[in-house]
Amino acid sequence: MLSNQANTAGSLAQRDTATVKPSLSEKLRQLLSDIWAYRISYLFIAPFMLCFLAFIVIPVLAAVGLSFTYFNAIEPPRFIGWTNFQYLISQDLTFLKYALPNTFKFAIIVGPGGYIAAFLLAWLITQLPASARKWFALAMYTPSLTMGIAMSIVWLPLLTGDRIGYLNSILLQLGFIDEPKLWVTDKAYLMNSMIAVTLWSSMGVGFLAMLAGILNVNPELYEAGRIDGMKSRLQEIWYITIPSMKPQMLFGAVMAIVSTFKAGAIGVELSGQNPTPQYSGHLIINHIDDYGFIRFEMGYAAAISVFLLLLMYLSNKFCWGLFGSKEDE
Numbered sequence: 001m002l003s004n005q006a007n008t009a010g011s012l013a014q015r016d017t018a019t020v021k022p023s024l025s026e027k028l029r030q031l032l033s034d035i036w037a038y039r040i041s042y043l044f045i046a047p048f049m050l051c052f053l054a055f056i057v058i059p060v061l062a063a064v065g066l067s068f069t070y071f072n073a074i075e076p077p078r079f080i081g082w083t084n085f086q087y088l089i090s091q092d093l094t095f096l097k098y099a100l101p102n103t104f105k106f107a108i109i110v111g112p113g114g115y116i117a118a119f120l121l122a123w124l125i126t127q128l129p130a131s132a133r134k135w136f137a138l139a140m141y142t143p144s145l146t147m148g149i150a151m152s153i154v155w156l157p158l159l160t161g162d163r164i165g166y167l168n169s170i171l172l173q174l175g176f177i178d179e180p181k182l183w184v185t186d187k188a189y190l191m192n193s194m195i196a197v198t199l200w201s202s203m204g205v206g207f208l209a210m211l212a213g214i215l216n217v218n219p220e221l222y223e224a225g226r227i228d229g230m231k232s233r234l235q236e237i238w239y240i241t242i243p244s245m246k247p248q249m250l251f252g253a254v255m256a257i258v259s260t261f262k263a264g265a266i267g268v269e270l271s272g273q274n275p276t277p278q279y280s281g282h283l284i285i286n287h288i289d290d291y292g293f294i295r296f297e298m299g300y301a302a303a304i305s306v307f308l309l310l311l312m313y314l315s316n317k318f319c320w321g322l323f324g325s326k327e328d329e
Helices: 002-020 024-037 039-066 083-090 093-126 130-145 147-158 166-174 187-200 205-215 219-227 233-244 246-261 265-271 284-294 298-323
Strands: none
Touching (some): 039 298, 093 130, 093 187, 130 205, 284 298
């Protein structure tokens, strides 16, 4: 008897719960009410959201859409399906032989190299007295801001391929070479010159983030580490500094990836030729510029940009796996 009454009560409770379940219109009304209640907050984030939509979301969606079309910037886009991507990965010999391998070589050396150099320089600067720290940080950060000026007054005279070029002149006087080297017009040296110039200018905002992260590590952690038996600075860096500044390490890694993959003008600026000599400095971004702004094959250029976007996304996921946390995902 009691069990029947309990079952009856349970069914009535379930029926009451079902009857009070809000409908779709009520949920929508509640959502609009919540949005209106926090309208001031949305007003504050509106400028960022508008810029994000205008300069990130819409261009990415437009590129993805155009990548499936033939578009020459004059006629209306014509849908051709996967043809652009099929041609890119199977028939575009310039992309397969030069742009893709050059980009991977450039990214593998410049990305991790610049990232490690930024961390080491940031750590060394934190060991200096506070009065000198800001001047050294400014000296390291300035090249990333004045790259155009430095290119014309430092790097081009330094790498000139005749006897009056600074680098050739020094090496000839020291007896390391017998004749001038064409540092920026010879395919054997152009990529190395591009890597050297890019590494020199890689101390950007990622470097500043790492510097701030190291300075904000709690000094008591180092004292506790010494008490627990840490005897070297290397142990402090590995067990205390890096784990304590993972957000800054992640930000620096993402910025290094973005700046590395978007590099492309450096080869043209150094060599003064477009395309670079025998495509020795031809990167994916140069391939996009070639098809987009010289040949005006916008659909194919969009397909290459989508491919580059996927490369950057996979690289960022790898960095999230190294320095991210479950709370950040």
